[in-house]
Structures are given as C-alpha cells and as structure tokens.
Amino acid sequence: MKSSVFSQKIYSSLLAAYRWYLLTPERSLDEAYQIALKIKEIEDKHFQGKKISPDSAMYSSSVMNYFRADLRKLLKNVRMRLTEFKASRWFSNESKQKAAIKAGIEYPSPTLVLKKLEFIDQVIDKYTENDLEISSETIVNSSINIADSSNNNQGDKVSKSVDNTENKPKRKTDSTGILPRSILTTITRLQAELDPGSEKDVVQNFRQTQKITILSVRFILLLIIVPLLTHQIAKAAVVGPVVEHFRSSESTQIFINEEMEEEALIELQRFEERIKFENMISDAPPLDPEVIKSKMEEKAQELATEFRDASSNAIKNVFADIFSVIAFICLLLISKSSISVLKDFFDHIVYGLSDSAKAFIIILFTDVFVGFHSPHGWEVILEGVSRHWGLPANRDFIFLFIATFPVILDTIFKYWIFRYLNRISPSAVATYHNMNE
Template sequence: MSAMKNSVFSQKIYSFLLAAYRWYLQTPERSLNGAYDAALKIKEIEDKHFNGNKIDTGSAMYSNSVMDYFESDLNKLLKTAKMRLTEFRASRWFLNEENHKAADKAGIEFLSPSFVLERLNFIDGVISKYTTIPEPISSQVVLVKPLTPPVDSAITPALPPKISTKDVENKSDKKPKGKTDTMGVLPRSILSTISRLQVELDPNSEEEVIQSFRQAQRRTIISIRFILLLIIVPLLTHQIAKAFVVGPAVDRLRTTEQAQVFLNYEMEEEALGELQRFEERIKFENLISNAPQLSPEHIEIELKDKATEIAEEFRRESSNAIKNVFADMFSVVAFIWLMVTSKSSIAVLKDFFDHIVYGLSDSAKAFIIILFTDIFVGFHSPHGWEVLLEGVSRHWGLPANRDFIFLFIATFPVILDTIFKYWIFRYLNRISPSAVATYRNMNE
C-alpha cells in the first residue's frame, strides 16, 4: 500500500515538473504574443479614434478628459509591450539547442522564424512612434530658440515659449546658449517688447494662444491630481493596512494577558505620574468634603481600578505604536511605487512648479524664501524640530532620546541652510538677480 502511495506521489511530482518545464520552454512564445496583443490594441485605438495616425496627447479632436483616458491606456500598453519584449529577449538568450531538443520530445512546437520576424516588425512599427530618440545636431541645421521674455518677474511674457518650424534656420556651428550665458546689446525689456509685438501681429497667434492655454490647463490638472495622489495614497494605504492587515496580526500575537504594558520607560513614568495624581486627588477630596471619610481599603480598591484602567490604556497605546511601524512601511512602499510608476507625472509636476516659482514677482519670491528659511533654519526652528521629533518617537513607541534630538537640531538645519544659500547663489542669482537683491534688502 505504501509503495502504491509513493508511486502516485512520484507521478504527481513528475507531472508537476513536466508542466513547469513546458511553461519555461513556452516563455518566448508567450512573451511575444503578449507584446503583439498590446501593439494590436494600440493600433486599434489609432485606427478607431485617430484615423490611423499616432495617438497625439496634444490633439484638439477630443477634450482633456478623453485625452487623459487615451494617454493612460497608451502608457499601460506601451509598458506591457516593452516588458514582454524584454522577457522575450531574455528567454531566447537562455534557451539553447538542448532546450529545443527537449521541446521536440515534449511535443512543443516553436514559432517559425518568419512568423516571429513578422510580429516583431509589427510591434517595433507601433512602438517606434512613441519612442523619442534624440537626433544629432548637424553643422547646417540648428534649432534656435525664439526670442522670449526673460523669466525675471519684472516682465510678464505674452505667450509661453514655443518652437515651431519657422525657428529652424540654416546657421553655422553655433551652440545654443541659455539666457544666463548671453548678454545682448539692447536691454531685455526692449527685445521682449519687440517679440511680443511680433507675436501679436502674427495671424496664427490666436491658435497658438489657445493651444498654449490648453497645454497649461492640462499641466495644471495633471500636477494637482498627482499631488493629491501623493498625499491620499500613502494615507489610505496606512489606514487600510493598519485596519485589515497589521492590526489583526498584532492583536492576535499580543494577547491581553501576555502583552507588555509599556514599550519604554517614558510610558511607565507617565502612567505612574497619572496614578499618583489620581491618589492625591482622592485624598484631597476626602479631606475637604463633608462626606464620611473613606477607609484605606476603599481608597486601595479605587486605586486598583484606576491602575487597571491605566494599564489597559497604555497596552492599547503600545499595540497602536507597533501597528504604526508596520503600517508606515506599507505607506512607504506605496509612495515609492507611485514615484516609480509616475515618471511622466513627476516631469509635468516639476514643470508646473517651475512655472509657478519663476513666475512670481521679486517680492513674492523673497517673501517665500524668508518664510521657509525662518521656519526650518531660523532662530525659533529648533523648538519646531524638537516637537516634530518627539511626535515621531511617540508615534512609533520609541523613547525620545534627548541626545539624538539635540544632535539632529545642531546639524540638519545647518545643512538645510547651506542648501538654501547654494541654491540662491547658483541658480536664483542667475535667473532672477532682482529677486536676490530684494531678498537681501528684506533680510537686512
């Protein structure tokens, strides 16, 4: 009987290993089919909604919400196709002639080379439309940035910068220089006024204004939505993980009888102080009241009930601190995942903040810089850092280490102050020197 059971068990293991090996041998075909299906879906969207053309996110055929929908589907399908192609190449690299012979014995037929090449050509033809490859700048054609008003807040540009086909001119080997590296003979305000007049006299300026407004509106919507996601997703992850994953596990492991009441000595001192104040209040009320005096036994019973209540309260607080540690890990993972999968949104958000920050007036820039520096590295900032670090320690159930807090306050604000000063000297002083002058005057 035991020999029969062993034989059945061996057959199950053999069939399982054979199925796993068949799955391994079919990995290239499965990966290629996945990439081909994703490319087919992209082609279907192009044919159905864009007349066979590229899915252009700046198209004026649909509203912003519809274009966001198409862009989301496009990004998912492109990511799927690229991942499947990478898996296809890796699996093809690991398979050798012995694997092909084993596949023939197992009855697995590989795709023909012509069929594979046909599908690869189709996939590359679809994906290549959305893959930006930087073209080398020749010595005869140079892209020249049009004249635009400087970022300095004293001059308000009429239109955001835009490069069109009119800006391509045949020039010699001159490398385009930024605004901070060039100095003109005429003041920038005169050049910006001339540029604004040219734009206003251009018959196509109205369409460009509308298109620029739509791009700015689209950038704002994407940025605000991404900021909300960065705030809401970690908070929701923390609450959901704490309520449904971490909480039940901690409650099951920390039983009421075996659970430690205090995680650190600060909790214990706080509980003893609370019990001592309760005892003193009972004695004080017993002395000043006209009611009959309480017996020592009755006072002892009330103290015991209060001690049990305090112990239960601090036991819950200790469990909550442990839950916070693991729930915060889930939140950090969710935040990192959101940052990794949203590189395009991060680029849009950076552009959004650049337009906001560098579009402010000089006094507004100086006010915001002084506000942030005084909050984080100012004279009163150590008190704020101390409260923040103590709150974090209490959130995780850790004792507030005074030496670590004082060392952090003595070093981290200094590093932040150095970073602020370097940014002002390295970047802001070149982009908006008038804002730096205003900042120095306000500081003095």
C-alpha cells in the same frame, strides 16, 4: 543511403539560406515600408495627419513623451532597414540576379520599389534629431510664453522664461544689442498681437497648460491619499489582527518603554492626590483606606488597559508606516511621466512668481526650518515621531539632531541660492537680501 539523405538536408538548408540572402533587399524595403505606415497611422489618428509634435495636437507632456518614445524607436528601425536595403543593393550584381531567377525569386518591379521609397521619404523627412530631443519642458515653456503674451508685462516674462530654459553660456555680444531689449520685446509683443493666429495659439496652449495643471494636482493628491489609505487599510486589515493576536493575553507587557510606565505612574499618583484633595475640601469624613485602595486598583486596571492599547497601537504604526512607504515608492516608480509633468508644473509656478514673492517664500521656509526658533519645532516633531512609533524620546539624540541637521539644511539653502537662484533670477536674490536685512 544515410549519407545521401544527410547531404540533401545540408543542400536544402544552404539553398534556404541563399534564398534568404537574395531576398534581403525586398525584405528590408518591405519592413521599412511597414514601419513608415505605422508612423503615418499615428499621425492620422492622433495628430490630424500632421507630424508628431506638440504643435499638431493638444496633449500633455507625458502623452507627448509617450508618442515621442514610439517615434524614436520607429525612426531608428526604419533607418536601419533602409541602410540594410542600400547595402544589400550595393552588393547585388547581375550574376546574383540571374541566380535569384533560377531559384524562383521574383523581385518587385522598379516602379513599386520607387513608390515605396518615395512614401518612406515623405514620412521620415519631416523629423529631425531636434524633434526627438525636445523634452517635456517645451510644452510648458511654450504655454507660459504665449499665455504671458496676454499680460502687459509679456515682454519681460517671455525673456525670463527663455533665459531660464537656455543653458548655453552667453557672450557679451549676445547680452547687448543695438536697440534696447524693451523695444525689441515691445515689437515682438505687437507682432504677436497683430498675428491673426495668435488667439488660436493662446487658446491651444492654455488648454495644454490646463491639462498639465489637472494632471499635476491629481498626482499630488495621489501622493497624499495613497500612503494614507495604505496606512489605514494595512493597520486595520493586516497589521492590526496580527498584533492583537500576539498581545491579546493579559500577561503581555503593558509598557514598551520606560516613558510610558513613568507617565502611567504619574497619572496614578495624581489620581490618588485628587481623591484625597476632593475629600478634604468637601468636609466629608476621612476615607477608609480600603475604599482608597479599591479606587486605586480600579484606576490601575483602567490605566493598564489604556497603555496596553497605546503600546499595541505604536507597534501597528511601525508596520503600517512600512506599508505606506512601500506604496509611496511603488507609486513613484510607476509614475515617472507624471513626475516629469509635476516638475514642469512647479517650474511654471516658481518662474511665474514675482521677485518679492520668491524672496518671501524663501525667508518663510528658512526661518521655519533653520531659523532661530526652529529647534523648538524640530523637538516637537521628533518627540511626536518617537511617540507615534512607541520609542523613548532620547534627549541626547534630539539635541544632536537639532545641532547638526538645521545647520546642514541652512548650508544647502545658501548653496542653492548662490549656485542656481543667483543665475536664474538675480533680482530675486537681491530682493531676498534686502528683505532679510
């Protein structure tokens, strides 16, 4: 009896698996059809029934990256289901169809199958691999090119932006043509100006650029405001009470480094000398040593309270800065799309500058951080950081840092100019050398 029940379970399992196998073509086609409906729904809802592309709607690069990622997944799935459908149909034969009829399986009519396949082809045939490989720079570059067409120097700027986005090596035959490039760019500009739809394209791409600018400025403000707010909130609500709890007693150490102690002693000595000096110039009788001692004790207590608070504040700054760094890193991790938008925004700004402006910014930046007077600035910065964290200003470390880091930074600048800027904008490099001389 038990064996018969066990055999029936095995038979029912095998029958269910066989039915699942016979239903593979219908199941694969239905899944592909449902995925195609999802793609069509996105097109109708967000792109006015057109293909998912920056040319069909005005969205920022981060939003387009989101739609493009979903489209890539959906197209991959629908093609896999179609491949599964074709493979299962290829293995299907007349005997299997008869077995399906005996098992109670009814295949859809050929007309319904053809309609589903036709709909799927209409949806996915609009997309190619190039549509999925387009990066967020496409939106920015297109907006730059069309926006620059309204200027008098549109031809030169369009050629520069195209050259900047192309990474393929150019041959000599590609760099020269039968006609001068200025004539060709003039013809291109006239074609754009005579095109009836050029105004609409300019407005649309200007709005896209405006959205990118708003998103970038907002993200920059977040990068500044979030760490600062985190620092202040953590210092006031979390770190501050804990530090004050452990340093509330009068027996706690007043000075956390020797420099603070030396500064307090110098201040106390100056206070004593000031009392004596004021007494001498006021023609008053000599001060009683007890009076001087009482004033000195009062000043010493005042300095002790002041430097105890300064020590506590330095300890709070260390932990509050750790919270700020964590908040900054978390903001970067959850804002990858905003980082790509910000990169495009800076590329737009940098490539839109003139050669003299690029050279001016490079010279200003290098002279401030790696120039002749930069060691004094680095010394002030390092001393300020050490004071902020309550650390003693190690002169040996500061001098070693000044002797190495600006040199490394200068080498990186020169390599960047030689490796990248010389290829992207050689005229800016020539202007830089002329201004530097």
